[in-house]
Amino acid sequence: MKIYADIKSGNCYKIALLCSLLKIPHQWIAIDILKGETSTAEFLQKNPNGKIPLLETDDGRFLSESNAILNYLANGSALLPDDVFERASLLQWQFFEQYSHEPFIAVARYINVYLGLPESRAKEYEALQTGGHNALKVMETQLEKGDFLLGENLSIADISLYAYTHVAHEGGFDLSAYPAILAWIKRINSLPDYVSMNDFPSDGAT
Structure with missing residues (x-):
C-alpha cells in the first residue's frame, strides 16, 4: 500500500x-505541493483532482479525500464503530471538520506557515479567526461531555479533528481558552504508538 502525502499537511x-x-504497513511517498508535484501528468493519472493525501491499494486502486481514506483503513477496528447511529455521528464530525473547521483553521495555518503570512493575505488571515474560534467552541462543548468526540472511546472522528486542532496555534488560534480541547489533545498525545508530525519519517516504508 502506498500513501502519497505531505506530513506537514493536517x-x-x-x-x-x-x-x-x-500498525498498518505502508510506503509513504512524500509529495511537495509547492513544487507542483500534484499537478504533473503522472500524478493526475492517479488522482485527476490533483490533491493529497492519496492512497494506492495493493491491487492498484486509488482513494482520495482524507476522511474517506480514514474510513477505509479503520474498517474492522475499534476506531470505526459498528453501531449505525454512532457511525453516522462519526461522519457528522468528519463533515464538520471539512466544512466548519478546516476552511478556517487549516487555511489560516497555511497562510502563516506555508506562505509566511504575506501582507496581501493579512486581511483574509484575520477574517478566518472568527470562524476558527466558532469551530473550537463547538468542539469544547462536546469534549466537556466526554474524553473523546463520541464519548469515552477514541474514534477516527478524533483523528480527523486532532490533525489541525493540535497545530491551531500555528494559524493564530490560542487554545488556552479551551481546557477540554487541551485535555483531549494530551490524551491523544499519550496514546500507544502515537506519532507526531515532527517524528514521522518524511519518506520510506513504515
Missing part, C-alpha cells in the same frame, strides 16, 4: 497517525 497527517495507531 489532512495527510491524519493518515500517518491512523497508520501508526493501527
